[in-house]
Amino acid sequence: xxxxxxxxxxxxxxxxxxxxxxxxxxxxxxxxxxxxxxxxxxxxxxxxxxxxxxxxxxxxxxxxxxxxxxxxxxxxxxxxxxxxxxxxxxxxxxxxxxxxxxxxxxxxxxxxxxxxxxxxxxxxxxxxxxxxxxxxxxxxxxxxxxxxxxxxxxxxxxxxxxxxxxxxxxxxxxxxxxxxxxxxxxxxxxxxxxxx
Numbered sequence: 029x030x031x032x033x034x035x036x037x038x039x040x041x042x043x044x045x046x047x048x049x050x051x052x053x054x055x056x057x058x059x060x061x062x063x064x065x066x067x068x069x070x071x072x073x074x075x076x077x078x079x080x081x082x083x084x085x086x087x088x089x090x091x092x093x094x095x096x097x098x099x100x101x102x103x104x105x106x107x108x109x110x111x112x113x114x115x116x117x118x119x120x121x122x123x124x125x126x127x128x129x130x131x132x133x134x135x136x137x138x139x140x141x142x143x144x145x146x147x148x149x150x151x152x153x154x155x156x157x158x159x160x161x162x163x164x165x166x167x168x169x170x171x172x173x174x175x176x177x178x179x180x181x182x183x184x185x186x187x188x189x190x191x192x193x194x195x196x197x198x199x200x201x202x203x204x205x206x207x208x209x210x211x212x213x214x215x216x217x218x219x220x221x222x223x224x
Contacts, residue, residue, distance in 0.1 A: 067094045 071090045072079050079086045154162065 064094050 068090055071093060072086075075086060
């Protein structure tokens with residue numbers, strides 16, 4: 029543990045608070061002794077990095093090391109009286125208040141086929157700031173579309189140019205190969221004529 033952490037941990041409370049805290053024997057702390065509390069603070073001080081990263085694991089290990097066997101008992105809701113209870117008049121009250129018809133009666137909800145029928149007559153006009161934002165957005169979209177179209181044209185022209193270049197190269201190679209074959213043929217004919 030670094031020196032600064034030790035300093036902060038040891039000196040986080042002024043001396044008069046520390047002494048009053050150690051002398052204080054509240055009924056809340058009666059289940060744990062002062063020695064156990066001091067052991068726990070020493071354990072935190074020694075393993076501060078683990079404490080910061082994984083507090084639950086650290087607390088479990090520290091409790092085992094100190095020897096705390098009994099964990100505080102939490103009372104359930106039923107024990108405190110805050111849990112659900114059975115009321116003897118519940119069925120009667122449910123019969124009175126629980127069996128109500130739907131909020132949207134059938135005769136009203138079936139007469140209207142959809143919400144679009146309701147809103148078809150009403151046209152909402154956007155405010156001027158919204159209208160300006162919409163116009164700006166439309167202009168941006170048009171600019172982007174024009175840029176994409178220009179890029180596509182450039183790509184098409186580039187492909188067309190590459191295709192023409194490839195065809196010319198192939199034609200030139202074909203002519204060279206044809207001339208080479210003709211020259212070889214002429215040489216063979218001359219050799220044959222020379223031998224004969």
